[in-house]
Structures are given as C-alpha cells and as structure tokens.
Amino acid sequence: MPTPSRPDPIRTPSQPDPGCSRPATPSPAEADKSVADLAHDLRAACMLVTRRVRYEADNALAPHLVSILARLSREPRTVGELAAIEQVSAPSMSRSVAHLHELGYVDRSADERDGRLVRLSLTAEGADLIHAERLRRDRWMISRMEDLAPEQRQVLREATVLLETVLDR
Amino acid sequence: MPTPSRPDPIRTPSQPDPGCSRPATPSPAEADKSVADLAHDLRAACMLVTRRVRYEADNALAPHLVSILARLSREPRTVGELAAIEQVSAPSMSRSVAHLHELGYVDRSADERDGRLVRLSLTAEGADLIHAERLRRDRWMISRMEDLAPEQRQVLREATVLLETVLDR
DNA sequence: TATTGTTATACTCTATAACTATA
DNA sequence: TATAGTTATAGAGTATAACAATA
Numbered sequence: 001m002p003t004p005s006r007p008d009p010i011r012t013p014s015q016p017d018p019g020c021s022r023p024a025t026p027s028p029a030e031a032d033k034s035v036a037d038l039a040h041d042l043r044a045a046c047m048l049v050t051r052r053v054r055y056e057a058d059n060a061l062a063p064h065l066v067s068i069l070a071r072l073s074r075e076p077r078t079v080g081e082l083a084a085i086e087q088v089s090a091p092s093m094s095r096s097v098a099h100l101h102e103l104g105y106v107d108r109s110a111d112e113r114d115g116r117l118v119r120l121s122l123t124a125e126g127a128d129l130i131h132a133e134r135l136r137r138d139r140w141m142i143s144r145m146e147d148l149a150p151e152q153r154q155v156l157r158e159a160t161v162l163l164e165t166v167l168d169r
Numbered sequence: 170m171p172t173p174s175r176p177d178p179i180r181t182p183s184q185p186d187p188g189c190s191r192p193a194t195p196s197p198a199e200a201d202k203s204v205a206d207l208a209h210d211l212r213a214a215c216m217l218v219t220r221r222v223r224y225e226a227d228n229a230l231a232p233h234l235v236s237i238l239a240r241l242s243r244e245p246r247t248v249g250e251l252a253a254i255e256q257v258s259a260p261s262m263s264r265s266v267a268h269l270h271e272l273g274y275v276d277r278s279a280d281e282r283d284g285r286l287v288r289l290s291l292t293a294e295g296a297d298l299i300h301a302e303r304l305r306r307d308r309w310m311i312s313r314m315e316d317l318a319p320e321q322r323q324v325l326r327e328a329t330v331l332l333e334t335v336l337d338r
Numbered sequence: 339t340a341t342t343g344t345t346a347t348a349c350t351c352t353a354t355a356a357c358t359a360t361a
Numbered sequence: 362t363a364t365a366g367t368t369a370t371a372g373a374g375t376a377t378a379a380c381a382a383t384a
Contacts, residue, residue, distance in 0.1 A: 039310035043309075043310040078343090094343060116384070141208035160211045162321050163211075258352070258353055259366065283360075286366090340384080343380100345379085349374105350374085353373100354370090354372105355368105358368095
C-alpha cells in the first residue's frame with residue numbers, strides 16, 4: 001500500500017462559534033439553562049478529540065482495515081456480519097478481508113455446519129498490530145491527561161462513566 | 170451525487186475490553202491510580218460519540234464536502250489553505266471546491282491583489298446547509314443529555330471545559 | 339428457491355505529474 | 362523562476378449486478 005504523502009496540516013486554533021463558549025464555572029442558577037449548549041460543546045469536543053487522535057496516525061494500515069481488525073479482536077465474525085457492522089457492502093468487505101488475509105493478519109476457515117460461511121479471526125500478527133494501534137491512540141490522550149491536576153482528572157473520570165452510560169442506551 | 174444505499178448497521182452493544190471498565194465512583198485512594206486507564210476510556214468514549222453522531226447522518230452531502238463548508242463558515246479561504254487544513258492535495262481540494270461551486274454552496278472570486286488566488290466563501294445556501302447540519306448533529310446529543318440528571322449534566326459541563334482546554338494546547 | 343460469499347464492472351475520491359496563469 | 366490553481370492520469374475503496382456454492 002503506497003503511503004500517500006500529505007501536506008502538513010494547519011492546526012487552526014479551534015475557533016468556537018460566537019455565542020458557543022461557556023464560562024469555566026457556571027453559576028448554579030444558569031447551570032441547567034441550556035442542555036442544547038452542553039450537547040453542542042460536548043459533541044464538538046469529542047469530535048475534536050477523535051480528529052486529534054487520528055492526526056497522530058502512522059497510517060501503516062488504512063483506517064477501514066484497522067477498524068476490521070479491531071472488530072475481530074473482540075470476537076470472530078463472518079464476512080456478512082462484518083459488512084453489516086462496518087456499514088459496507090458484502091463485496092467490499094470480501095475484498096478488504098481478502099487483503100487482510102494476504103497480509104497475514106486474518107485467518108479464514110469454513111464453518112463446520114454451514115459451508116457457505118467464512119469464519120474470520122485474527123492471527124497472532126493481527127492481534128499484535130491492533131494492540132500496538134491501541135497503545136498509539138492512547139499515547140496522545142495520556143500525555144494530555146498528565147497535564148491535568150488530580151481533581152480535574154477525577155471530573156473527567158466521572159464524565160467518562162456518564163458518557164459510557166449514555167452511549168450504551 | 171448518487172446516495173449509496175447501505176445495509177442496516179448492526180449496533181453491537183459496545184463491549185469494553187476486559188479490564189477496561191471503571192467503577193462509577195472510584196474511591197479517592199484509587200482515583201489517581203491510572204492515568205492511562207482514564208486516557209483510554211475517555212478517548213474511546215469520545216470516538217464512540219463521534220461514530221454515533223455520524224450514524225445519524227442523512228448523507229445529503231459527503232462528509233469531506235460538509236467539512237469544507239464548515240471550515241468556510243468560520244472564515245473565507247483559498248484553495249491552498251483549505252487543502253492544507255483538510256490534509257488533502259491541492260488538486261483534490263480544487264475538485265471538491267469546484268463541485269461545491271456547481272452545487273451553489275460556494276462563491277469563487279479572484280483576489281484583488283494576487284490574481285492567482287481564488288477566494289472562497291459560502292453562499293446563503295451553503296450557510297443554510299451548514300447550519301442545518303449542525304442542528305442535526307446536535308440533535309442526537311441533546312436527546313442523550315436530556316436523559317441525565319442536572320447534577321450529571323454539570324459534571325459533563327465541567328468535563329467539556331477541561332477537554333476544550335486540553336485540546337487547545 | 340434462498341442465502342453466503344466472490345467476481346465483474348463502474349463511479350468517486352484521492353494522489354502525483356504536467357500544464358496555465360500570475361507574480 | 363516561483364507560486365496558485367487546474368487538468369490528465371492512475372490507484373484504492375465502494376457500489377450494484379451477475380455468478381458460484383451451499384442450505
């Protein structure tokens with residue numbers, strides 16, 4: 001896979017829309033004023049975290065291929081299952097999986113009961129790659145968390161639990 | 170632009186890796202135990218928020234085109250500036266911008282001083298589209314925030330401020 | 339006959355290289 | 362001669378349609 005050389009990104013100093021910035025410590029009176037503002041700011045912050053983490057990418061493997069390996073690291077799947085989960089067509093997933101198999105990251109085996117199904121799982125190399133990828137993604141965030149005071153980290157810990165709860169709905 | 174019909178996504182019930190789930194209210198003693206765990210969980214939660222928001226997409230316009238319009242809504246730009254910001258090549262950006270111009274979302278005008286530069290800005294239609302897109306993205310998050318108690322929203326408010334601070338570094 | 343997966347073909351987005359216009 | 366942008370061409374990923382193998 002030829003690694004595309006891209007121009008240096010311009011890190012524009014995230015400019016919040018006028019009227020979107022919140023005071024650091026809102027008074028109790030206005031605390032519940034606008035759920036919409038909270039939703040907007042939190043969503044924007046989360047999407048920015050995602051973008052920043054992706055900026056740090058090595059691009060050793062294309063994002064959609066990494067996503068497939070990450071999925072298989074949780075549980076072996078069939079081609080059709082992966083296609084539905086990753087929201088691509090079966091032919092596309094078939095191609096991607098064939099590529100990952102050629103690269104030695106994915107094992108293929110026929111289902112014992114239903115010969116049409118192709119059971120997919122990670123090879124040791126595939127598992128190693130995903131492990132390294134997770135460490136890399138975490139590294140950026142860890143350095144940011146280390147900049148904060150313990151009390152601030154505690155706030156983020158509680159917020160993370162809340163987010164996970166809300167996302168599990 | 171032919172809207173691709175995709176298979177229904179399988180909403181896998183987000184399975185955190187073993188050993189990655191945190192108690193809802195960690196004791197003060199273990200609160201600062203592992204910055205790495207916090208970093209991992211918070212990053213994962215943010216990326217999941219991003220993915221869920223994108224799931225809700227209408228896909229009226231491709232993501233990279235929406236991104237360009239969003240950028241122009243903050244400030245008019247040249248083709249070269251947009252290419253650097255969005256991390257694509259100049260030819261790619263040239264094509265995308267030409268497409269947005271044909272669709273009536275972007276105005277083109279030559280720079281008065283330097284005839285090589287093409288000044289790009291949103292048309293009224295482009296501004297409307299971006300405004301609607303922001304509302305759509307927020308809608309999902311707003312409904313999630315409404316599920317929470319006021320105190321929980323306050324935690325997320327403080328967390329958002331912390332995230333914004335950390336991201337501005 | 340229905341379902342799983344692959345192959346055939348076309349379209350989109352991206353890239354690098356070559357070109358035009360302006361400085 | 363250098364820079365901003367466009368056009369030419371090719372590669373990668375995705376889609377739908379047609380096909381093969383299995384149930």
